[in-house]
Amino acid sequence: MSFDVAAVRRQFPILAQIIDGQPVHYLDNGASAQTPDAVLDAVRTYETTGRANVLRGVHRLAERATEAYENARIEVADFLSVDPMEIVFTGGCTASINLVAYSYGSLLKPGDRIIVSELEHHSNIVPWQLLRQRSGIELDVVPVTVNGRIDLNALPRLLTPRTKLISLAHVSNVTGTLLDVHAVVTLAKTVGAKVMLDGAQRAPHGPLDLAAMGIDFYAFAGHKAYGPNGIGVLWAKSELLEAMPPFHGGGSMIGRVTFAETTWAPPPRRFEAGTPPIGPAIGLGAACKWMRTLDWKEAHAHEMGLVERLMDGLQKIDGATLFGPPSTQNRYPVVSFLLDGVHPHDVAQTLDSFGVAVRAGHHCCQPLMDRFDLDGTTRVSIAPYNDNTDIDALLTGVQHAARTLR
Amino acid sequence: MNDQLYQDRIVSLAKAKTGAGKLANPTKSARRDNPLCGDRVTIDVKLDDGGKIAEIGHQVRGCLLCQASASALASVAVGRNAAGIEKVRLDAERAIGREEGDPGEPFSAFAPVKAHKSRHECVLLPFEALKDALS
Numbered sequence: 001m002s003f004d005v006a007a008v009r010r011q012f013p014i015l016a017q018i019i020d021g022q023p024v025h026y027l028d029n030g031a032s033a034q035t036p037d038a039v040l041d042a043v044r045t046y047e048t049t050g051r052a053n054v055l056r057g058v059h060r061l062a063e064r065a066t067e068a069y070e071n072a073r074i075e076v077a078d079f080l081s082v083d084p085m086e087i088v089f090t091g092g093c094t095a096s097i098n099l100v101a102y103s104y105g106s107l108l109k110p111g112d113r114i115i116v117s118e119l120e121h122h123s124n125i126v127p128w129q130l131l132r133q134r135s136g137i138e139l140d141v142v143p144v145t146v147n148g149r150i151d152l153n154a155l156p157r158l159l160t161p162r163t164k165l166i167s168l169a170h171v172s173n174v175t176g177t178l179l180d181v182h183a184v185v186t187l188a189k190t191v192g193a194k195v196m197l198d199g200a201q202r203a204p205h206g207p208l209d210l211a212a213m214g215i216d217f218y219a220f221a222g223h224k225a226y227g228p229n230g231i232g233v234l235w236a237k238s239e240l241l242e243a244m245p246p247f248h249g250g251g252s253m254i255g256r257v258t259f260a261e262t263t264w265a266p267p268p269r270r271f272e273a274g275t276p277p278i279g280p281a282i283g284l285g286a287a288c289k290w291m292r293t294l295d296w297k298e299a300h301a302h303e304m305g306l307v308e309r310l311m312d313g314l315q316k317i318d319g320a321t322l323f324g325p326p327s328t329q330n331r332y333p334v335v336s337f338l339l340d341g342v343h344p345h346d347v348a349q350t351l352d353s354f355g356v357a358v359r360a361g362h363h364c365c366q367p368l369m370d371r372f373d374l375d376g377t378t379r380v381s382i383a384p385y386n387d388n389t390d391i392d393a394l395l396t397g398v399q400h401a402a403r404t405l406r
Numbered sequence: 407m408n409d410q411l412y413q414d415r416i417v418s419l420a421k422a423k424t425g426a427g428k429l430a431n432p433t434k435s436a437r438r439d440n441p442l443c444g445d446r447v448t449i450d451v452k453l454d455d456g457g458k459i460a461e462i463g464h465q466v467r468g469c470l471l472c473q474a475s476a477s478a479l480a481s482v483a484v485g486r487n488a489a490g491i492e493k494v495r496l497d498a499e500r501a502i503g504r505e506e507g508d509p510g511e512p513f514s515a516f517a518p519v520k521a522h523k524s525r526h527e528c529v530l531l532p533f534e535a536l537k538d539a540l541s
Contacts, residue, residue: 345443345469349411349525362444369444375467376444405412405470 003295003302009385011036011290022355025390030173030334030381031359032223033204035287039227042286043279053275055252069278072285073268079288080218080235081209088234088241088268089281093200094123096219096234097167099271100196101127103244104217104236108164110136115158115166115193117142117150118371121173122364124198128167142168144371148175148324148336152183163193167217171201174363174377175324176307176334178202185214194240200224203233204383205303205332206296210235222280226383227287231280234271241267248273299384303333306382306391310335313395317402323377333382336363339398341406344378347398350405351378354397356390411522412470415515420473425480429463436538440527445472447535451483458487459540464532471519471528478512479532488540495533502526 009015012034017024026034050064057063070084077084090096105128108114114128118141128139140158145151150168166188171178181197188195196217202208203220210218217240222231236244246253246264250273255263264270307328314320319340325331339347344360351358361376362369369376380394432450439446445468452461462483464476475498482494494513501509501516504526509517519525 343469343473345445345525345528346412346471349469349522353411361442366444375446405417 003298003384005302005385005387008294008299009387011038012385013037013040015385019355023389025354025356025393027380027382027386027390027394028357028359029204029383029386030201030224030379032229033226033383034385035226035228035283036290038290039283039286043228043283046279046282051279054278055269065278068282068285069276072281072283075285075288076233079207079292080233081207082211082235083238085268086235086238086241088236088271089276089284090232090234090271091230091277092232093198093219093221093224094127094232096232097123097196097198098127099234099247100167100217100219100236101131103247103271104165104194104240105131105135105137106245107243108135108137111138111162113138113140113160113163115140115142115155115163115168117168118144119148119150119172119174119177119365119368120167120169121198121200122366124167124169125367137164138162141367144368147177147326148172148368149177150179152180152187155184155187159187159191159193161191163188163191165194165196167196168198169201170197170199170218171205171332171334172324173201173334173381174336174365174368174379176201176331176336176381177325178330178332180330181213181215201332201334201381204291205300206294207292216240222284222287225284225287226290227284228277228280230277231284233284238267241271244271246270246273250274252276294384303382303384303386304328306386306388307331307333307335309388309391310380310382310394313391314398317395317398319402319406320398323372323374335380335382336377337380338374338377339402342401344376346405347378347401350401351394351397354393354400356394356397358394411518411525413515413518415512416471416474416518419475419477419512419515420470422477422481423473424477425462425464425483426466426477427463428465429461432463434539436535438531438535438538440468440531443469443528445469445528445531447472447476447532449476449532449535449539451536451539456487458485458490459483462536464535466532468531469525469528471516471525472531475516475529476532478515479536481512483536488537491533491536491540495530495537498529498533502529 052061348360429450503520
């Protein structure tokens with residue numbers, strides 16, 4: 001059976017809107033995806049039938065809230081094929097990476113080395129630079145190839161016995177390229193380095209088996225994965241979480257507090273100080289459950305079919321060039337392009353007038369833009385609910401920009 | 407299509423590229439970045455003995471609105487000092503609805519930007535760079 005995109009679209013109420021007489025062609029999923037009824041219903045159920053704080057209350061609403069919150073942890077764990085006690089709820093993907101940089105980072109010594117790549121989002125660069133300022137670690141940078149892939153051929157020469165962590169994007173938020181995780185893990189093992197993946201752009205495209213991947217840390221954001229805003233996930237191997245000190249201090253993360261000494265709660269609670277984002281966590285649990293209802297083999301084929309339609313269409317527009325690999329192999333449905341003589345922001349603004357939402361600019365990847373001497377790109381990021389009409393409206397808009405703005 | 411923004415006057419201002427380029431021996435220069443969108447404007451000025459702009463050059467790595475604004479600004483900058491440039495800025499801010507009153511020329515061309523708040527900074531970035539250069 002072929003992928004029923006209409007059935008998926010019907011579950012996303014925002015897509016049924018008409019704005020200024022135009023349908024919504026939402027192709028900015030890499031920035032923030034839309035959310036289905038299943039998520040909205042779960043959050044509404046919590047807010048209307050079980051809203052209370054978690055863990056400490058003995059009343060019935062508190063028990064409902066705690067159960068829903070912990071069930072969300074199980075849903076996320078099932079989505080990632082890991083133990084729920086290895087799931088830490090955070091405020092977002094950026095917060096997850098900062099947690100690792102602060103907490104795991106505090107275990108590192110001056111002169112220890114961390115490797116990132118040239119295509120990383122600022123959220124996988126700046127936390128390590130802050131760690132470098134705090135504790136004197138060193139940062140090494142893997143370059144990218146001309147096609148916008150992390151150049152793993154360049155990785156071995158960066159590895160040293162002092163390399164403690166390799167932190168890379170699982171899928172690039174600019175080029176959509178998929179990391180060869182197996183190759184990275186194999187190389188990391190030669191020097192005993194841990195591997196962290198920024199999964200912000202991968203998690204929205206189906207369940208993962210983190211345990212089988214051989215990695216150590218994984219981070220992603222709820223709002224890019226059809227969940228609410230203000231929630232993120234950090235997964236780490238239990239032995240790492242056990243060894244890591246707290247990031248934030250406060251309620252819930254303690255064992256026993258005295259003025260002389262305070263002990264820590266076991267993970268994951270050690271890393272969830274204060275009242276967590278309960279409703280958003282419940283919503284993310286519902287989003288993970290919803291994602292598992294899709295046949296991702298079909299959904300991925302559908303998404304990549306749209307990528308092909310997009311690439312074919314762009315190639316027919318004078319002055320339009322792809323930034324990133326020209327094929328659909330080993331990539332996810334994120335596509336950047338340039339329109340000669342027209343700034344990406346003007347392309348995106350013109351597309352908005354056609355009802356098409358995309359992102360333009362540096363995509364929080366200024367080092368990658370510098371590497372290719374670009375002001376920015378226009379980025380199309382696709383979700384399973386997108387269809388041919390979205391791509392065709394975009395191509396019409398790009399043609400219009402090419403005709404009128406240069 | 408609901409395209410109200412890229413009207414002919416704005417496109418013409420950008421394409422005119424008035425004052426585009428570096429100056430050979432500027433009295434002062436300044437560069438401003440918009441960290442949100444990555445737009446970058448560099449402005450060179452030559453000042454006369456009275457502190458008035460004798461020559462202006464701008465390099466814009468940014469969108470059409472930023473280019474049009476730099477071009478419009480360069481077209482009226484010569485002969486003005488810092489206070490005079492502030493008056494011109496008021497025209498730009500009136501055009502985009504940040505200040506009351508009718509904008510003077512050529513900034514009335516930017517009136518379509520009023521409805522696009524996310525693009526206001528694109529228009530104002532060249533003014534910020536020039537302000538730094540004159541300070």
